[in-house]
Amino acid sequence: MEYCPRALEGAVREISGQFPALLLTGPRQSGKTTLLRHLAGSGRRYLTLDDPALRELARRDPRLLLQRFAPPVLIDEIQHAPELLPLIKIAIDEDRSPGRFWLTGSQQFHAMKGITETLAGRVAIVSLLGFSERERRSFRVDVEPFLPCTDVIEARGCRTPPVDLHGAFESIFRGSMPELWAHPELDRELFLRSY
Numbered sequence: 001m002e003y004c005p006r007a008l009e010g011a012v013r014e015i016s017g018q019f020p021a022l023l024l025t026g027p028r029q030s031g032k033t034t035l036l037r038h039l040a041g042s043g044r045r046y047l048t049l050d051d052p053a054l055r056e057l058a059r060r061d062p063r064l065l066l067q068r069f070a071p072p073v074l075i076d077e078i079q080h081a082p083e084l085l086p087l088i089k090i091a092i093d094e095d096r097s098p099g100r101f102w103l104t105g106s107q108q109f110h111a112m113k114g115i116t117e118t119l120a121g122r123v124a125i126v127s128l129l130g131f132s133e134r135e136r137r138s139f140r141v142d143v144e145p146f147l148p149c150t151d152v153i154e155a156r157g158c159r160t161p162p163v164d165l166h167g168a169f170e171s172i173f174r175g176s177m178p179e180l181w182a183h184p185e186l187d188r189e190l191f192l193r194s195y
Contacts, residue, residue, distance in 0.1 A: 004178065006035050007141040008128055013039065016099035019124040020092040023078070023103045023115055026128035029195070031178045032104040033076050035128060044072045044102065049080035062087050071100035078103040078115070085118040092122045130176025 008024075012035070015022050024032045037046060047069050049055045058065045058081035066087055069075070078084065088101055103123070105115070115123065134141055146152070163171070173188070174180050177195075180188060 003034065003038050004031075004131070004135055004138065005141050006031065006128070006135055007132060008035065008126060009039060010142055011126060012036070015124040015126065016102070018098055019122065020096050020098060021088065021101040021103060021119055021123040022099070023105060023119075023123050023125045024128055025105055025125060027130070028106065029177055029179055030128050030130050032128050034178070036074050036102050036104060040072075040074055040102070044074050045069045046074045046076070048076035050077050055080050059083050066091065072102075073100070074102040074104075076104045077106075079105045082115075085115060089118050089122065092119070096122075131178055131181060132176070133171060136171070136176070136181055 012022065012024070024036060026032050033048075040046065047054050047065075049058055054065065057068075062081065062083045066073075066084065071091065075084065092100065101123075103115075115125075132141075146156075175188070175192070177191070180186055180191060
């Protein structure tokens with residue numbers, strides 16, 4: 001499946017221009033890594049702490065890991081190595097340039113608590129959920145916030161192709177996880193039970 005533009009792209013760019021660190025949280029398989037890797041291009045190093053060797057290095061010698069993967073860096077699944085957080089804080093305090101660290105992580109409370117306490121004032125935290133209907137249908141995602149008043153609803157209705165009843169139920173039934181839309185042949189119930 002080709003990359004599907006996400007509504008948070010603009011926010012990630014804006015935050016990266018203001019904060020030294022960005023933490024993108026959200027459910028597993030919601031597209032966090034895909035979004036950030038797409039925006040990172042070739043100028044940002046990438047490491048995933050799902051890799052057992054990198055996770056062990058991060059826990060055993062976090063300073064060496066950060067030397068090996070110097071900013072700008074995208075660290076995927078930061079909750080696996082909270083030992084990195086104090087060193088990221090030190091690195092930010094030495095150089096507060098915006099956009100140095102991009103982090104992804106689950107929404108587990110203990111990991112979030114450690115990040116918010118250690119990196120308070122240094123990290124912007126943004127949450128990414130599954131596809132919105134606008135994202136899934138490949139509509140323009142850089143739109144003004146939705147206001148539920150009659151004139152706004154009517155104006156949007158004129159610009160948006162209608163969804164028939166079958167399409168509406170398919171969207172509701174299929175859900176918002178990108179994997180289910182990328183691979184329609186997947187058994188939805190099996191995927192969700194296994195999730």
